[in-house]
Amino acid sequence: MKQPLLRWQQRLTGFTLALGRSTAWLALLLVLGMMLVVTLRYGFGIGNIALQESLTYLHGALFMLAIAYTLAEDEHVRVDVLYQRFSPRQRAWVNLLGTLFLLLPVCGALFWLSLDYVLSSWKEQEASANGGLPFVYLLKSLLLILPALLTIQGLAELMRHSLTLMGATLPAPEQHPEDGL
Template identity: 50%
Template sequence: MGIFCAIIAGFVRTVDGLNEWLGRAVAWLALGMVMVTFLVVILRYGFDLGWIALQESVVYMHAVLFLLGAGYTLKHDAHVRVDILYQRMGAKGRAWVDFLGAWLLLVPVCVFIFWSAWDYVAASWAIREASREAGGLPAVFLLKSVILGFAAIFLLQGVAQSGRALLIILDRPLKGERS
């Protein structure tokens, strides 16, 4: 049982570290979005200039921030939760809800998103899809690929969260965490 728990703990720490790094990295895109939006407004109203690619870059940053930051949000338990009953449960009760929720809801949804988006993304890559707008960004296929990245990173964090919950259920919480 000890080696099993050690493997789970190692996996949880690895995925947590990955999502911590990724979340902190993509968080900078929020600042980038503000700065580029400010620049778009100054150029348009101050100098009567505009570039479609600059405007589209805000949409790209927004998509990457939210999709690749989702695992970080889940890691920090900052997602939307209706916790009328959850907040009244003990640690093991919450762990069971987290464990079952991951395997009955989160994992199937992430697998479905990945599976259903695969052809959509592959078709975009096949033609190296670019913006429909003249002067737009030539990398729509890369933007669509972020959907697969979201499904993968969110799935990994969901499995890690279920591993954390399982350790609590087995009375072997990660060091520094209470059961």
């Protein structure tokens, strides 16, 4: 029982980590794009709405695609001051219950509440109203991709915490085998 669960947990987490590392390159593109916008505007007096909107798209994609990576690396914000004093088993219980009763329901609600909004944008092939990029529907699609990615990593977290409760010893998030890649 532990081995198949462990394999699936590692596959799902590996997917999330690979996507997160790939997404990190968007930060470099965002900085270079901002430098280009500033140089064009203040150096040459050239403004470009589509270029400026592309930075909004990159910014949105960076955060929406990398949020599951943050969860996989256990770098998300914790408010619980008692958590740090808990044993690994107690932490596993808190994380398992939090994932099951908070994270996954919120992901489901976010997906469900965004679905009509995103579908209507796709149906209209929504574009920028002020002459910017014609792909607003792609940007809005991130509202569905975010909860899907968080759900995938949430399932991996459920498996990881279940394995901990079953007595398995798992590597800490910063010790994932993919870190060397």
